[in-house]
Amino acid sequence: MSPSGRDVRDANRRVFESKDFDEYAANPSIFEASRQAEIEAILAGREGRGRLLDVGCGTGNVLRLARGHFGRVVGVDLSGRLLRELRRREGHPLAASEALFLPFRESSFDLVSMYALVHHLLDPEPAFREAWRVLRPDGALYLDHDPNWYFGRFHHLYYRVRYASRPGFGSWDAEMSEWHHTRTGGLHPERIREALERSGFRDIRVRYRITTNPALPAAFRAVRAVLRALSRIHPFKSLHTHFWVLARK
Numbered sequence: 001m002s003p004s005g006r007d008v009r010d011a012n013r014r015v016f017e018s019k020d021f022d023e024y025a026a027n028p029s030i031f032e033a034s035r036q037a038e039i040e041a042i043l044a045g046r047e048g049r050g051r052l053l054d055v056g057c058g059t060g061n062v063l064r065l066a067r068g069h070f071g072r073v074v075g076v077d078l079s080g081r082l083l084r085e086l087r088r089r090e091g092h093p094l095a096a097s098e099a100l101f102l103p104f105r106e107s108s109f110d111l112v113s114m115y116a117l118v119h120h121l122l123d124p125e126p127a128f129r130e131a132w133r134v135l136r137p138d139g140a141l142y143l144d145h146d147p148n149w150y151f152g153r154f155h156h157l158y159y160r161v162r163y164a165s166r167p168g169f170g171s172w173d174a175e176m177s178e179w180h181h182t183r184t185g186g187l188h189p190e191r192i193r194e195a196l197e198r199s200g201f202r203d204i205r206v207r208y209r210i211t212t213n214p215a216l217p218a219a220f221r222a223v224r225a226v227l228r229a230l231s232r233i234h235p236f237k238s239l240h241t242h243f244w245v246l247a248r249k
Contacts, residue, residue: 003176008122009078009098011176016058016079024082025059029213030116030145038209039115039144040065042244046140050110053134055099055127056117060086070111076102099127107136116145119180119187128199135249141201143192144244148208150237152186189243201247208240 025031043052043066050071054062057075059082066073076097077083083094097103099117112131118124131141159168159182167175168182175182189206196204210227224241231239 003122005100005122008120008176008179011173012120013078014173015171015177016077017081019079019082021059021082021085025061028215029211030061032212032214035212036061036065040069042142042144042246043111043113044069046070046111046142050136051108052111052113053102053104053109054113054115055102055131056114056120057086057092057094058082058116060090060092062113062115063092064090066111066113074109099124100130102130102134104134106133108134110136110139111142112139113142113144115142118143118192119146120177122179124187124192125195125199128196128201132200132249137249139249141196141247141249142245143247145242146192146244147181147186148237148240148243149184149186149188151239151241152181152184154238156185187243189237189245192245196245196247201249203246203248205246206243207245208235208237208243210239211241 029035039062043062046069052066052070052073054066054073054075057063057077060075063073063075072093074093074095075086076095078096078098080096083096086092087094095103099114099121112135114127114131118127121127128141135141162168169175169178180187193204193206210224210231216224227239227241230236
């Protein structure tokens with residue numbers, strides 16, 4: 001039987017409730033310096049816009065990067081454990097919530113960010129509609145750190161063979177939590193664009209990138225070097241491991 005959105009959500013809750021805050025906050029694929037600078041530059045491009053909501057805020061990375069560019073930053077997450085520790089350490093306004101039911105009035109925010117979130121949702125379109133609801137007119141939705149299907153369709157073949165009988169992410173809950181990493185080969189950027197358009201968004205910009213993760217095994221670092229070299233010759237979508245999106249209400 002295929003899992004439901006609720007099954008995937010519950011797996012996410014169990015996985016992130018079990019996370020150690022400091023270990024999660026040191027994720028090398030996110031906290032590498034050039035990646036941090038790129039995220040902040042994207043956020044800074046929307047500065048002066050007032051209020052930011054980070055959906056799936058985790059350990060507060062986007063909130064910290066956005067704090068100097070927005071008058072108010074607010075975070076929501078499924079994990080009460082992460083939220084309690086983040087509140088204790090940094091005092092951001094926070095709420096326990098899932099992406100499909102945000103506890104805010106319509107037109108409350110100028111930017112909604114979903115960093116490393118969308119691939120955890122079986123069907124992200126309801127979350128896009130909810131983001132559209134809480135955004136003010138001309139506000140924007142920022143998606144990032146999601147696996148690119150154009151690249152992942154090839155890597156996925158390797159993954160499914162290597163982890164045919166055991167969970168590649170450490171547990172079967174994590175396998176379900178990382179749904180579009182482990183079961184679909186990544187998010188299809190054009191399907192994401194279509195879902196955003198159906199949700200009411202316009203001026204949708206999709207940008208591709210190659211992971212900067214310094215903790216990759218040597219073989220994968222070699223593959224990354226080849227991808228970078230080839231992408232300088234021609235920026236084929238299949239040469240990029242991830243993508244990010246900005247869409248306007």
